[in-house]
Amino acid sequence: MQRFKLILEYEGTPYCGWQKQPGHLTIQECLEKALGRWCGVSDVEVCVSGRTDAGVHAMGQVVHVDLPIDTEPFTIIAATNHFLKEDRVAILEAIPVPSTFHARFSAKKRFYLYKILNRRIQPTFQKNLMWHVYHPLNLSLMQEAAEYLVGYHDFSTFRAAGCQASSPLRTLDGIQLWQEGELIMVRCWAQSFLYHQVRNMVGALKLVGQRKWSPQDLRLALEARDRTKGGPTAPAGGLYFEKVEY
């Protein structure tokens, strides 16, 4: 057996999220089936760095997998992608790693990117690949507010009800906001996030951008440690799992 680290790209739109569920089309199932088909094994199992919800995309998701054949990384990429041709999932890189490598537990930093299309007119291209916000957003107010989120905090305000983490305490290592044409981009990174934390933080930042909240209101919301004080959840389609550092 040889362990490989695989870097994946996927469009989440047609899938019921990452995790295998009987009767639902998931990214994990697509990938495991494609890996199994060319290496002739029916029970390939991959372990993911971070599960993503229905509709969430990835530019650099990471999994590890133990394969019964020691083969060239290039063969893994070409053969698996061949069986993924009809899907919205592709392997970008395959790297042999020692069996001590664990996609989830070895991760030091996870990066998420969130895309907001900020214009009055509805999107025609990439409808499911961004959040359409038609109120003009003030970027510098959003940047000011975002600074309050950086560091070690109790993030209960931005934690979804279904979150299974034992503690709401997390360290947000950084957050960047910038503009690209009609898009406002939000990147944030941390060793780990709570369930829906990124989408909830972006939802609150949007309120600041449209001047419904001041940056101070966002600070107060964080300090309230109460989800009901946290503003809306940004939709799944704008979110990208960008990369992992090990």
Add this chain to the structure above:
Amino acid sequence: MQRFKLILEYEGTPYCGWQKQPGHLTIQECLEKALGRWCGVSDVEVCVSGRTDAGVHAMGQVVHVDLPIDTEPFTIIAATNHFLKEDRVAILEAIPVPSTFHARFSAKKRFYLYKILNRRIQPTFQKNLMWHVYHPLNLSLMQEAAEYLVGYHDFSTFRAAGCQASSPLRTLDGIQLWQEGELIMVRCWAQSFLYHQVRNMVGALKLVGQRKWSPQDLRLALEARDRTKGGPTAPAGGLYFEKVEY
């Protein structure tokens, strides 16, 4: 009656092209229906700057339309886009113009953009919004070859069989090629183009990029004035009608 110039964005993927055809979903029909619905007229007719084929997109298509009500441009945009919400078509701008303005005949320059995704791995995002070419393309050879296309030529080599233009003579005002990450972008502009001219030129430039043709071969193909010497037609999904100058 007041004439308006409308600037449109659309994703061509789900449509059988621009032009109305009974029994087929077209962009023209979507737009005319949406305009008709809010201004209460059943026979609104728009006149387009340049028809596009099935699967071809637009960032800045132009039409003119005579509306029975003199209204604010902003109302036209908001009201029409409201009825286009479920479509992949949107009005970006509406400008009142004199009745001598004609979207097609007043056009001085039409700009097209072509997007090639140049990487080994198949696309997962935006599958129908670019041409996936997995052979590595040499950009500077493509740029060198493209120069032979600029100017006044008989473009028979790059003219589709169904072209209804009376003459194959056209002046290509300019062509630019550049790289953006994994994308190679081709922009070309002229007062008018022959049917499939842009897609046929891009198909030939791709042969140069993968070194099947030298830049000189492209020059010879142009001089042959023979479609059978012209290489493949690039797929519709990579093509964008970018803008029109009047």
